Amino acid sequence: MSDVSRAESPLVLIPAYNAGPSVGEVVAQVRALGLPVVVVDDGSSDDTGERATQAGATVLRHPQNRGKGAAIQTGFAYAMRCGTSALITMDADGQHDAAELHNLLAAQAQNPDSLIIGVRSFDPQVMPRRSRIGNRISTYWISLFARRLHHDTQSGFRIYPRRLFALPLKTRRFDTETEILLWAAKLGVPLIEVPIATIYHGGHRSHFRNWEDTLRVIRLVITSPLWRVDPESGAMPHGMTEAL
Numbered sequence: 001m002s003d004v005s006r007a008e009s010p011l012v013l014i015p016a017y018n019a020g021p022s023v024g025e026v027v028a029q030v031r032a033l034g035l036p037v038v039v040v041d042d043g044s045s046d047d048t049g050e051r052a053t054q055a056g057a058t059v060l061r062h063p064q065n066r067g068k069g070a071a072i073q074t075g076f077a078y079a080m081r082c083g084t085s086a087l088i089t090m091d092a093d094g095q096h097d098a099a100e101l102h103n104l105l106a107a108q109a110q111n112p113d114s115l116i117i118g119v120r121s122f123d124p125q126v127m128p129r130r131s132r133i134g135n136r137i138s139t140y141w142i143s144l145f146a147r148r149l150h151h152d153t154q155s156g157f158r159i160y161p162r163r164l165f166a167l168p169l170k171t172r173r174f175d176t177e178t179e180i181l182l183w184a185a186k187l188g189v190p191l192i193e194v195p196i197a198t199i200y201h202g203g204h205r206s207h208f209r210n211w212e213d214t215l216r217v218i219r220l221v222i223t224s225p226l227w228r229v230d231p232e233s234g235a236m237p238h239g240m241t242e243a244l
């Protein structure tokens with residue numbers, strides 16, 4: 001039995017959209033560590049759902065594509081129903097190495113109420129230019145607005161503590177992971193960063209739409225100072241903590 005399967009088992013969530021060629025392998029690697037996996041198949045037109053099921057995941061399906069953030073929120077709702085104390089997210093395209101789950105889980109075991117983020121290197125040797133520029137700019141500005149230092153704000157390899165499962169999120173696409181970072185900072189949820197490998201496969205295909213998704217993130221970040229947390233109770237707006 002591996003160290004991971006002996007640890008308290010959080011749930012692994014893999015948001016997936018047309019990830020048929022890679023999702024089965026990702027699920028199989030995580031299942032081999034003894035962790036439960038849920039894949040949110042976000043209206044894929046390929047065999048993403050079938051491949052994930054065959055590899056041992058529970059598959060939740062959106063009939064139409066709603067975005068990575070919407071899939072993460074479906075995962076949060078599922079995690080709350082399961083009573084899971086923490087939710088791990090990994091990408092479906094093989095850019096996260098399941099073997100590194102040990103490191104993230106070790107950090108989470110020592111800091112169970114923290115947000116754990118796998119941080120990639122932005123070294124030109126390992127990250128393509130386009131991604132490097134976007135990642136550097138977003139990490140700088142999001143750190144400024146979050147008022148704490150982040151080293152990789154776009155990484156999807158994370159562990160979310162239960163406190164973040166019911167945020168009043170307004171976004172649905174690639175901006176959701178930023179919205180969660182900003183809320184975590186506002187709520188004082190500690191941030192722990194863990195180095196991970198930077199993996200770009202040959203023939204890499206991104207769903208990130210440069211202009212559209214970047215503009216969404218900018219709009220979100222510049223409005224974030226207006227979001228309010230009740231200073232007395234530390235509660236989130238809309239009574240969201242009652243659901244926890």
Ligand SMILES: Nc1nc2c(ncn2[C@@H]2O[C@H](COP(=O)(O)OP(=O)(O)OP(=O)(O)O)[C@@H](O)[C@H]2O)c(=O)[nH]1
Nearest residue numbers: 015016017019042067068071091092093206207208
């Ligand atoms: N559920 C869902 N998942 C998505 C969607 N778009 C992307 N994803 C998943 O989100 C993960 C990251 O998407 P990518 O397109 O690789 O974006 P990225 O990793 O941020 O960008 P790159 O650095 O270019 O790879 C992958 O696991 C995708 O399957 C979507 O519309 N819905």
Ligand SMILES: [Mg+2]
Nearest residue numbers: 091093095206
């Ligand atoms: Mg990717």
